Amino acid sequence: MFFNHWYKLVGMEALNLLESFIQSAETGSFSAAARRLGLTPAAVSKNVARLERHLGLRLFHRSTRRLTLTTGGEQFFTQVSDPYSALRDAFAGAAQDAGKPAGVLKVSMALAFGREYLVPLLGEFLALYPGIVPDWHFENRPTDLIRDGFDAAIGGGIELTEGVVARELAHTHVVAVASPAYMKGRPLPRHPSDLAAFDGIVRRSGATGRLRAWTLRNQVGEQAAAGHRARLIFDDPEAMAHAAMHGLGIALLPMPHAAPRLESGALMRLLPGWYADNGPISLYYPSRTLLPPRTRVFVEFVVDAFRTKGLARRFDGR
Incomplete structure (x- = not known):
């Protein structure tokens, strides 16, 4: 079905509509998908409706509480999710600025911890990677990386859900x-x-x-x-x-x-x-085979900073 109908869509338009569909399918909500994508719920809903018209297929059962995939929607999601992931990683890998990683880096961290320990590292990080734009969320609540579309999160006690890995910082x-x-x-x-x-x-x-x-x-x-x-x-x-x-x-x-x-x-x-x-305090990120370059360099930078700047030693009360 995917390849039979995909000729109707062209280039980035195809990826944009597909992205709205996949994020909506994964989260079960146009609103949650919109938060991941930085769009309005109305724009995500419109993208999905356009995709349905192109395919001649209803993808979702819509209710006031939740979206559920139709039988055809489930089949379509199975066919396109892996190719989409490969394309997303390929585009992320190509998002370079003068050969260096670039793009928006969405990270969640606790308010006081981020302000005290992560913000002071920003100057050095931005000097190394001027094409990256940190989009940091300071919040004292559990974060779902996959559902909320974060590139990474830093904290303690975050549940390791499917598709998320952790590297201990201290x-x-x-x-x-x-x-x-x-x-x-x-x-x-x-x-x-x-x-x-x-x-x-x-x-x-x-x-x-x-x-x-x-x-x-x-x-x-x-x-x-x-x-x-x-x-x-x-x-x-x-x-x-x-x-x-x-x-x-x-x-x-x-x-x-x-x-x-x-x-x-x-x-x-x-x-x-x-x-x-x-x-432990750990750095959490999605367990993709190919991490976007912006995420990969951020992970390595923070891990190195905790080791070389003595941050891990400061948290040891023994």
Whole structure:
């Protein structure tokens, strides 16, 4: 069916209509496809309708909630999805500016992490690849790379769905911190159980709604639960860091949020040598055989920067 009718469409028009169809089929929504493509939902719907007229075939059952493929649409999708992927990768590979990767690079990252650690790398990256336009989304929510059309995402705890791979950038730990002003005149804790005597800035899990409880360990293998006396409850570690700097209590912070304040002296570390595992920070990207050059060079640049600029060491709380 694909090759019998494709002569009716020409060049980029064919690819544009096909792209709207495939993205709509993968997401089940004109709106979601539009977000991937940078178009309006009306434009995507119009492209699909034009493709249907060219083919003389209804591709979708349309409802107010979701698109579903017709039998003919399913057959057409099966025939065109692999050739389309090959064409997309070929066009991406050809998108070069004076022999260097070019194009829009859509990346998702957490707000505070991206601002603190990724934005400072931009100058060097843009000097190397002036043809790439970063389109960075700063958001503290789980990201679906495939559904939302991202080239990459950076963070921790992102679910590895089908078609996505991860490269670990650094392993992170949680440490106990407080401001020097808050600790003035107070005895320093000597054991994780001693933390219960202080005002606690406690984190609520956005996923479960429960208060986070941490078990700390030290280099000799001892483990102990960190005491909690909840004085403040936040769902954002960056807000916890700011509250701690204002002298409102102690906080158990992931090192990416604690490190800049520890280095500046705005916070001091309590219980040196005690820490909790907080898992890796990774760089996620689609597992294509041929990555677009802009994605490939971004991945290699960030991995190298974390290694050579000592970022991974800054997140180690041991």
